Amino acid sequence: MVDNASEQAPKAISRAIVLLSGGLDSTTVMAMAQQQGYALYALSFAYGQRHTTELAAAARVAKQYSVVDHQIVNIDLRQFGGSALTDDSIAVPKGRDEAQMGEGIPITYVPARNTIFLSYALAWAEVLKANAIFVGVNAVDYSGYPDCRPEFITAFESMANLATQLGTENEGVKILAPLQYMSKAQIVQTGIELGVDYAQTNSCYDPADNGKPCGECDACQLRIAGFEQAGMRDPLLATFD
C-alpha cells in the first residue's frame, strides 16, 4: 500500500435518477447512465396508462441494472383527461405513416406529462442529493410533443436549479437527455453496443394482455423502423414467435 493513495478520500459516486418506462428509449438511457459510473435510482410512474405491461418491463430493467432503489409513483393523469393514453374514451391511433405522425401534437400526448415526471424526479433528487436526472426524450422521432424538445429540457433545468436546495446551496442538478438528437436506429445501435437486452423492454401503447406489441401504434412503428434501419430484428418479437 502506498500511503499517499490510502490518504486520498475515496471519490464519492454521484447519484443519478433515471426516468424508466421500461421502453426502448429509457432502457438505453439506463445503460448509458450506468456506463457513466453513476449510482442508479430508477423512477417509474403508474399513471392510469392503459399499458401496465410498461411497469412490468420497468421492473425487469431496474433489476437487470442493479439499481440502488426503484420507486413507482402513482399519479392519476386520467383525472384531467385529454389524452388517448389515459382517457378510455379516446382511441389510440393505428397505422399512421411517418408524415401523419409528424403533423401537430398527437392525441397520445399526455398534457404536461414530462413536466410532472421530471418534477417528481426533482423532488427525489433533492432528498438524495442526486446531481443528475436522466430522461429518454427524443426530439427527432417525437417532434409533435412539445415537452420532448431540447428547449423544454433546458428550461426545466434552469427552473429546477431555482426551485431547490440542490440548485441554491449545492452543486446543482443536470437534466440529461442523451437521446435528444439521435434517430431510433442510432438509439438501438448505442444500446446494442452497451449490451442492452431489448427483449426485456416494451414500447407499445396498446399491447395485448400477454404483452405482445400491437405493431401498429406510433410507438410500435417507430420501434420497428428503428430496428430495421439498424439492420436487426427486434428481439422482443422473437419471444412471441
Place this chain on the structure above:
Amino acid sequence: MVDNASEQAPKAISRAIVLLSGGLDSTTVMAMAQQQGYALYALSFAYGQRHTTELAAAARVAKQYSVVDHQIVNIDLRQFGGSALTDDSIAVPKGRDEAQMGEGIPITYVPARNTIFLSYALAWAEVLKANAIFVGVNAVDYSGYPDCRPEFITAFESMANLATQLGTENEGVKILAPLQYMSKAQIVQTGIELGVDYAQTNSCYDPADNGKPCGECDACQLRIAGFEQAGMRDPLLATFD
C-alpha cells in the same frame, strides 16, 4: 337593442386555475382571481400532509367562491421523505422567532413541492385551455423556501410555455403570484377589502383534531403577526373561543 351590439361576439371568459390549500394566502388569491373576472378552477392536493384539516378548509373556500370545478389530486410526497410536513419521523418546529424562521431552508420545506403542484396545474390548464395559474407564494414571509422566490416563478412560467400546446400553439399561460411581494399584514388587509371570510381558512402545520391551530408553528406565528399588524384579531380564533 342596438344591432351593432348584438352582432358583437360575447367576450369569452378566461379560465384560471387557483392552487388552493384553504389557507390564508391561497384563499386571498382566490378572491383576487375572482375580482379579475376569471372562471375559477380550484386545485388542491392530498399529499400525505399531517393536516387534512387543510382539505376541509379548501372545500369550504371552493364552495364559497362558486368555482366551476374543484379537483383534489392525491400525491404521495411521503414516498421520498425529507420534510417535517410529510415525514412522521421529523417534528414540526414550534416557537421559533422570526430571526430563526429566516435562517436557511426550514425543515417544513417539502422538496420540489411547488414545482410538483404547478406541474399538475399546468396539466389541467392544458386540458382546459386556461391562460392563468394563480399561486399564493410569498417571497417576504417564506424567504427560506427556494420555490417561493420570484425567480422560480418566472422560470416556471418560461418552462411551462415551452412544455405545452398552450404555450406553443395558443396564447400561452401566465403563472400569477399576486402575493409575491406583500407582507402578511398586507395580504390580510387585501383579503378583508375583498370580503374574505378568514374564519373558513386554516394555516396551521399541526392543528388539533377539531381544527384548532397550534398557535406555535411558523405558519401560525406568521398568521398571528399578520392579523396583529393589520390591527385585527384572526376570526378563526373566535370560532374556538
